Amino acid sequence: MKILVFLGSVRTSTPPQPARVGERVARACVAQCGRDGHAVVLVDPLDYDLGAAFKPHFAYAKGRAPAPLEDLAGEIASADAYVMVSPEYNHSMSPALAHLLNHFGSSLFAFKPSAIVTYSAGQWGGVRAAVGMRAFLSELGCLPVSAMIHIPAAHTVFCADGRFSAEVDGTRWTSYMERTFSQLLWWAVAARRERDRSGVTGPSPAFLRDPSQRNAP
Template identity: 30%
Template sequence: MSLKLHIIICSTRPGRVGPAVARWFHEFARSHGKFDAKLIDLADFKLPLYDEPVHPRMQQYEHEHTKRWSESVAAADAYVFVTPEYNYSPPPSLVNALDYVYREWNYKPCGFVSYGGVAGGLRAAQMERLHVTTLKMMPMMEGVAIPGITSHIDDSGVFGSDEHIDSSAKTLLDELLRWAEALRPMRP
């Protein structure tokens, strides 16, 4: 049975380039062949600023948007967050989505495909790595950083990778596989 990998588009703002990067990574993961890869768009869940009255570790969700998000997160064995860097930080939509649920994330590995200007989203990805450890997730040291994101998007909105980006993506997927297999017995 293949491990399920959710590739999560973290930006929800209009005009975002995250979907183009995520579509490329999704296809790359499918060709890698070791995961059942699924593309997830945070924008589809329309999560408001956290609005559940009970702490997420209790899993007593009242709102349909939370229940849908919980089911999606619980269905995966591993995650790749396709994330921009906003002002040296992760997008608020990702921080909010991470905090919406708790047990659903536990004992699962995650990786980051970050993009931005000169730094390629590395500062945001580093902050996100710290955040996910509080959810009992295992963040991969390996990642994909895409500096100068606009130079990788063509006029039709398609992302184009290069040899360095592809090599980083393969390394990330190989590590995610190792950790997803190793952590599987720890999950209920």
Template identity: 35%
Template sequence: MADKILVFYGSYRADRMGIRLADYLVARLAARGAQPELIDAKAIGLPMLDRMYKEYPKGTAPQPLEELAGKIRAADGFVFVTGEYNWGPQPGLKNLTDHFLEEWFWRPAAIASYSAGRFSGVRSGTIWHSILSEMGMVVVSSTLAVGPISQTLDAAGEPTGPAGDALERSFGRFADDLAWWTEAARAQRARQAPPF
């Protein structure tokens, strides 16, 4: 059974470099036999959080919110691609995730961070770990940290130079870790309903 993996990306900037990493992850996960789908916060365009999905009476949530809730519930796992803004998470990605809560429960998540500089977004990735845990996901220990992004992936999301080679070497462990937890969580949900 192919893992259904949602890859979330949250930059709203005009010259988005992190989309390269999101595209890379979608392509590499698909090459491994998964069924990844890119969820681009900018393309979905949810408003700043006023009312969570669960706060709408059944059948009255805006269509983009309803569709995304269904995709999240149907997914086996998640990858969050996060840039670093002033040592913290991107507001677009945080806003998108905050529209939901129970939909995330009992599935694994992985974090891939990036930046234009040498710190590769790791400070944002570290913050995301605690956020995702609070939202009911099991965060896998393997991470990807990409930087400088422009020297690691070209505009088509293909690895370039020594930094791209390092990313390729790291991806296998990252994907294996996520796949192990995805299979384990799916098997456990089939065996026993979650406790809440």
């Protein structure tokens, strides 16, 4: 399986301390998802210059999108599953993650599963952001699995490279995260098998040209 782990933060300064707590969480997800030999790619928004003006990938003529958008579109299309890592802003998902994902239509994500991972420096682990993320990811077509991961005081759970810190029980955390990622991989295998059998999207394709393709008569 090929899995994309989306880091939903572009913050590089303090506070909070340490900076880029989300990168720790995302690197931990990469390590956990790759334990059985799966190909895991970390998607960091800081690595993609999307320009100041918003124009989504699908709004460009074929082959005319800027290289960063084209490259990421290829990664999304070739993936079997997605892990979305987000902090919580005003009870909602990260604006950086929403901005990045909004550049791409559901035709790239459709008929593949996703997993929701939230974190915070406080006690709730970003759980309230996950509520809106379910609807957002469902609209993209990459339905989130039922199990989710919420990480309170994330800066104390992970080291900078994504390893568990000495302050926590890494075995228990691994078991907790594995519950979600095992669901993700089960659905990823099943979805890829069905895409191969039915011809990518089968009888209910994602809209490719205009949202009106989903309208009632």
